[in-house]
Amino acid sequence: VALLAVVATLKLATMAAAGGKPAVLLLRPVDAPFAAALRDRFRVLDLYAPGQALPALAFVAAAAAVPEPPRATVIWGGVRVDASFLDAAPSLRCVVSTAAGLDHIDLAECARRGVAVANSGEVYSTDVADYAVGLLLDVLRRVSASERYVRRGSWAAQGDYPLGSKLGGKRVGIIGLGNIGSRIAKRLEAFGCIIHYNSRKPKDSVSYKYFPNVHELAAESDVLVVACALNKATRHIVNKDVLEALGKDGVVVNIGRGANIDEAELVIALREGKIAGAGLDVFEHEPKVPAELFSMENVVLSRHVAVLTEESRSDLRAHTIGNLEAFFSGQPLLTPVHADSLAQ
């Protein structure tokens, strides 16, 4: 392995020295440090370069037509990697996605064409897990709601804020026990929560109680945390039945994708007191949030920021460059995604 690494480094250095830095197709905006790090190592074809006016697919086609066209691309969740995208850039052999999810990539189509896909690995997992715990504490202990009460002067005028609910001893049902779900579990155990989970298959490495479907999970949990990827199987995985099974003292936290929950049914359940509260970082039609939620005291609303810290930014930069360098030096990708793995 050491010898392979030396060979790889030489190969990369040779290309750079020959002025032939490998070309990378950059299809997402990046901050200055990220841009500099990419330019140091690669010949960057930047969709977002100042003055660049071509729309995305046209830009991709134009990039594919240059001499020594890009064999790798860096994308985010806004870029749909499907057959027409891959047709526009037949030189691409590697897609490096900086997004947390993979629902924007047709993995089967990539596999058919031998195009390798790298995801963001565990770069976001810690921050998302922290945010999930923060949202849950906020809902149960009414942090944002009682904060509003203080800021409008009601504490002095109206007295104590109504009581919240204790986190310790609650049964927390985690939907998806992957990188994020397992971190949430570990954190909540320290607060005295009992961890339940649903996943495609039970995990032998954990002692948490497994439930074969989300309905049964909800029936035996006080809290449901959505921590799974969005795909055909998990769209609206939290539906009206699941919310009913969770019950009137139950709380939902969503740091997955808005479409993991049937949003219309969630609003009804909250309106009718069929569940006790919700903490939501994601919505079905962002940035549209059902206005009815704005007047609810038992809901915490956030704007899809669970991944957005300075630290995950710099981790993402290092990780993305790491995947690109691995690809260009013929090494295995740091975080390859296979068509059958479907994230967790």
Next chain:
Amino acid sequence: PVATAEQPTHPPHNSQPLPLPPSVPPAAMAMESLGVLLLHPMNAYLEQELDSRFRLFRFWDSPPDGRAEFLRANSSAIRAVVGNAGYNADAALIDALPSLEIVASFSVGIDRVDLPKCRERGIRVTNTPDVLTDDVADLAVGLAIAALRKIPQADRYVRAGLWKAKGDYTLTTRFSGKRVAILGLGRIGLAIAKRAEAFGCSISYHSRSEKPFPNYKFFTNVVDLAANCDVLIVACSLNAETHHMVNRKVMDALGPDGVLINIGRGALVDEPELVSALLEKRLGAAGLDVFEHEPFAPEQLFSLDNVVLVPHVGSDTEETCKAMADLVLKNLEAHALNKPLLTPVP
């Protein structure tokens, strides 16, 4: 004359025997005769149970200018006082209650009970430790995450209809892995440490004496503690030594990237200095559950986005308030029945 269990009367000559008196167990009598002054409507369940088990006096039944008269009128009956974090048995109240035997506080912090005077008068004091440890520790960590990740700010933003574009955000800073320092490593401090460790945080602390936790770094002074951490959590009790322990020097040491969390007592922190440190950006952020003049929180902080302000809710859950109330009731019962108190303050 009504016959009692202890003093049966003899039936008068040539008349029917008197019916037997209802038997009132001595225990119930001892409890019913314990006059308890409740200082504030702090908890409905507690009030209801005090009323049904003891002889309840509600301090707020008397008008503010009639309080002295109220106490005078009931001073021989009132043998117990139930106070809380905000309203408790100070010197003036104790002086007005010559029959006072016990102060049972609906709180763990008893900085507002005049302990020297209680000792002098032989008045026993109980509080509510342990039952609220988890909730207060949970809130401390919840405030730290809320302050660092700006959750209430996001909630305000969305509710105001300001989220118009998908890519609209500000970068915050990660909570996991931060260096967490705890001021006071008692029950609550330790519970905070355990939770923070699950986030990969390193733990340091200052306490009156070093504790047997080799993984936690002990600092002999608070300024050094603050200089070597990212998040300082105030979790000690308030007394003459700890008053304004978190002063300007400490806050400057914590610095423009530092976060101060207070779930102890407002007066542990020099509040005017805290306000200027935050306004002048010498301190990075704060999460506050307690204030020097509750229920007033400093209004100058209301416009800041790097502060989380909650109204002393550290133990405010249904589950914990019931447990606290039960502990107060059990202590009063034990006192009435001459049994050992459950949670006496030494």
